Amino acid sequence: MTSGRVTIADVARRAGVSTAAVSKVVRGAYGVSAEMQTKVTQAIDELGYRPHAAARALRGRTYTLGVMLSDTRNPFFPDIIEGVTGRLGDTEYQVLLGPGGIEPKTQARMTDAMIDRSMDGLILISPVMTDAELAAIAAAVPVVVVGRHGGAAAYDAVVDDDVMGARLVVDHLVGLGHTRIAHITHLERARAQGLPHMVRAEGYRQAMRAHGLADDVLATSFTEEGGFEGARELLARDDRPTAIFAGADIAALGVLRAADEAGLSVPEDLSVAGYDNIGIASLKRISLTSVDQDGHVIGATAARLLVERIEGRTRSVTSSVSPTLIVRGTTGPPRR
Amino acid sequence: MTSGRVTIADVARRAGVSTAAVSKVVRGAYGVSAEMQTKVTQAIDELGYRPHAAARALRGRTYTLGVMLSDTRNPFFPDIIEGVTGRLGDTEYQVLLGPGGIEPKTQARMTDAMIDRSMDGLILISPVMTDAELAAIAAAVPVVVVGRHGGAAAYDAVVDDDVMGARLVVDHLVGLGHTRIAHITHLERARAQGLPHMVRAEGYRQAMRAHGLADDVLATSFTEEGGFEGARELLARDDRPTAIFAGADIAALGVLRAADEAGLSVPEDLSVAGYDNIGIASLKRISLTSVDQDGHVIGATAARLLVERIEGRTRSVTSSVSPTLIVRGTTGPPRR
């Protein structure tokens, strides 16, 4: 009451016990009588005591988990966050997000900062780093990596099953009668391995092969413009595809524009499918067939794995979350 | 090198000085010779020392600023974040984001958590709280509130000039020759005051009055469905409006769908304008006229004000950021 904060000492004084005893009660540690329990709990309530996380950090846990975001514009990152916080809602862990930026350097700065703030564990979403850097971080703090295939021994990983996602799309289109199905992917100069778009492209190839069809992959970029350019090139061909599977919804929107401009109606002349199921895909005016990643499950899984690891698991786990295909108005049978 | 972290004591030992001296150098405090400076800096580099934020927190600054996000899906929140981090990039402050959720209760939990982690200052984005709760937070830590009109004495505020934004739209439409211009706003049951949509609606009324026109406000909700329903109702009238100004882009998308379904072409039969200039508004297929808030400037301003306040300013400041109108394809002269 003197200055600012209510400390454990204030509570101890009020309850007429030692600070050590209060600490035990707060932590739910062994060796407190029922009487002590109620006495202290009451004092805590009366004074409105909350443990000071920074002080805790100096000794043990800080009950803070960090989520490093590589790209705050990533359309399904809110879902992942929701999954994480939802899973953690009834625990005493708090989640803080760190905008890491796109550059490896800024991402490293952010993870360092999180370690300096003694966070108990880190979830890294689509980190752009070498495996060595990731391993170094994982050596300092429990880590779960989201969105990178091919996890390592030092940390856990949660990925969308992009191979399956691509197969769902191809199967769907083949089922409708399509045989000339092209795929637009993203051209990446980074040396990082196992990025989602690569796996999607590979899944597409596998699925086409499984149906005995020839694959046709064009690499532009995952932007509206990239989808537009890619589609324009594909649609200018003699045996133009009857369906285009874009590796990201934003590119699929560009494909739709290209179809518009070419005077092709969707889905009669051209079927279009995307990936990510971003919010506007469901708008009736767009109604884009897309693969949904269930970011909620991904986030919740990441949170679960992280807590497990903090609490002692050392064996590394990789969890693969199955996507689902959301069929909407942009895919249909090809015109004969 | 023994166990985990390099501490200030390790640096002091290496440089052959006291820990107090190292602390001075690290903090750039007064009273260090050039020789001491270089000696210590070298030791720091050699050992790769980084100050432990949690330990710092126990004494003074933690060099951490918190940004509470009420809604991670808010389309321009990435811009605000970028503005904040951009402004702070060359300082030693780190920014951490706290997903506060939509509920007052969860938001309070998050701000508490941020205070418990002794953050040096807080930016609250569109907080859903009573003024009293805000004041209580501001009493504990420097605060800048973003996106709520009518700031209080205890904290700084940064707002988009929503009155001006609404006026820009009305002026534009009137300039094109429209006289029957309707506005779709959001229906809020919350007791909070000064929320952006209220100010936009008020700005719309003022602007209409200034042109000697009758206003026409319909309250549904800022969702695609809300825009659709609102537009359907407006378009069913005898003297249907020739232009609809939706208070949010997402609602404007619903308006566009309603126009589609009513067989009205945009902008010939109906002009449509939105607010927020969300990413897809610029897609050629949508090409929505909208008001741009420049989240970048808003974020940068908030960061600047917060640092000023942390460093001692007590007089309260409210900063109003001017929006701009982005004219695209959904607005045009009315058909005579």
Added chain:
DNA sequence: AGAACTTTGTAGAACGTTCTCCATTGTTAG
């Protein structure tokens, strides 16, 4: 040359927790 400052470096006490011992009980066994 001494007094009065200024500059530079250090000791050591905080900060608010946790956690390892210990001391004091009470209980059970012999």
Added chain:
DNA sequence: CTAACAATGGAGAACGTTCTACAAAGTTCT
């Protein structure tokens, strides 16, 4: 009745910083 043990509460040392005093040394002024 005493020895052995379990249960409970408390003392006090960490944890890694900052920061107030203060001591030592150097400088300037008379």
